[in-house]
Amino acid sequence: MIRVFLGTALTGAFVLGLGLIALAAGGSRSLNAYLTLSTLLFAIGMFGFLARRNAISMLMSIELMLNAVNLSIIAFASFAADNNAAFRAEGSVIALMVMGVAAGEATVGLSIIMAIYRNKKTPLVDEYDAMSQ
Amino acid sequence: MEIGSTIPFTSIPWDDALFVLLAGTMLASGLAVVTMRDIIRCGLAMMVCFAALAGIYVMAGAPLVAAAQVLVYIGAISVLVLFAIMLTQTKAAPSRLVFQTQAAPAAAAAVILTVVVLLAIGSTTWGGGTERGNTDTVALAKALFADWILPFEVLGILLLAAVIGGVFLAKRERGGPTDPQR
Numbered sequence: 001m002i003r004v005f006l007g008t009a010l011t012g013a014f015v016l017g018l019g020l021i022a023l024a025a026g027g028s029r030s031l032n033a034y035l036t037l038s039t040l041l042f043a044i045g046m047f048g049f050l051a052r053r054n055a056i057s058m059l060m061s062i063e064l065m066l067n068a069v070n071l072s073i074i075a076f077a078s079f080a081a082d083n084n085a086a087f088r089a090e091g092s093v094i095a096l097m098v099m100g101v102a103a104g105e106a107t108v109g110l111s112i113i114m115a116i117y118r119n120k121k122t123p124l125v126d127e128y129d130a131m132s133q
Numbered sequence: 134m135e136i137g138s139t140i141p142f143t144s145i146p147w148d149d150a151l152f153v154l155l156a157g158t159m160l161a162s163g164l165a166v167v168t169m170r171d172i173i174r175c176g177l178a179m180m181v182c183f184a185a186l187a188g189i190y191v192m193a194g195a196p197l198v199a200a201a202q203v204l205v206y207i208g209a210i211s212v213l214v215l216f217a218i219m220l221t222q223t224k225a226a227p228s229r230l231v232f233q234t235q236a237a238p239a240a241a242a243a244v245i246l247t248v249v250v251l252l253a254i255g256s257t258t259w260g261g262g263t264e265r266g267n268t269d270t271v272a273l274a275k276a277l278f279a280d281w282i283l284p285f286e287v288l289g290i291l292l293l294a295a296v297i298g299g300v301f302l303a304k305r306e307r308g309g310p311t312d313p314q315r
Contacts, residue, residue, distance in 0.1 A: 011161075019157025028152035028192055031259055037156050037189070039250045041163055043243040048167030050239035051232045056218055060166055060179050063210065067186055070198075078193040078265045088194075089272040093281050095198045099205050100288045104295030106210045110217045111302040118305070123221040126233055 034075030042068035053124045055113045059106065066102045070095045152192055159185035170231050172218050180211045194267040 022028075025036040041064055048061030077091020117123055139146050158181065165178035183206040190199035277285060 015157035015161045016153065017157070018160040019153035019155075021160070022156035023149060023153050027146075027149045029148070029265065030263075032254055033152070033156075034189070034193060035254045036251060037159065039247055039254065040160055041186075042250075043247040044160070044163045044167055046246060047239050047243035050242065051236040052167065053231065053233050054172055056214060056221065057167070057172060057175060060175060060214060063179065063206070063214075064163055064166060064182065067183065067206070071186065071189065071193075074190055074193050074195045074198060077268070078195065079259070079263070080266065081260060083264075083266055085266075085269050085272050086276065088266060088268050089276040090281075092195050092198050092268050092273050093277050095195070096201055096277070097281075097284060097288055099198075099201055100292060103205055103210060104292050106213055107295045107299040108302070110213055111299040113217060114220065114303045117221045 031075055031079045034078075035072055038068045038072040038075065041065075041071065053126055055116070055123050055125050056110070058125065059109050059113070062109075063102065063106065066098060066105075070098050073098070148192060152189070155185045155188040155192070158182075159189065168231075172222070173215070176211065176215045176218050179214065180207050183207050183211065194265050197268065197270055197273055 021040070022033045022037055025033040027033055045061045045064030045068060048064065049058050052058055052061065073091055073095050077088050077095075080087040080091075113123065116128065120128060140150060162178040162182040162185065166175050166182060169175050169178065183202060187199040187202040187207070190196070190202060
């Protein structure tokens, strides 16, 4: 019981501590906070893509990176100069396009992983070494 | 009952408090996606990360993109990823090493990228407005279905090609490249 409380408290403190990065970057009314969040999410995704062994983990990291870019597009559109409504709408349109392409990428990537898994019987990318033998 | 713009008895605005919570949830679950050992939990953490990001889209004034995020990412892509995880999971996989040998250089590269981009963001004066605004959905529809109609149609063809290609690649064909009995 005490472990559950302690774990919840520690997780909450961790989440709040990470959230305070966004506050330190300017809070919800500044462009810099959104761009900082986007940078951090992109870096997390890049680390996952380079470091994970599982092919599906690498695909999830790519999705994180695509979402980070989408966040920066939305942030730039949201802080348009002179309350420019057309510019703002085009930012949302570009974000929707990125989402559609990401959905196609996930479909094809996962089916490629399934095809490789059927031959190799493993989802770990460092065991795909047929070319080096 | 009137709700003020700040949390009662403090001077913290509601939107900043919500932003801190959403940002913290997004970053913490993003870290969980790339560091946790059990890959099913990674997939579930990815759903939490996308949900928090949808909340941040609402705060940035793009509610339609937030709705699309919930439908496309949480509803479709996450379920696809979870299905693929369950189809490819082996008994030995979770107990073995999670990271490749280049994990430390990858972490260093990620930290360097973060520092460089944050320095660039901090030293740039953005020419835009200083107040965030809401996206007008009618203006969005006019832009999507008038000015952007050709990219929209091309995206539809791309998705059709992706579906056909996905079925073709994952199909088990007798004597084909993915036939286990060959």
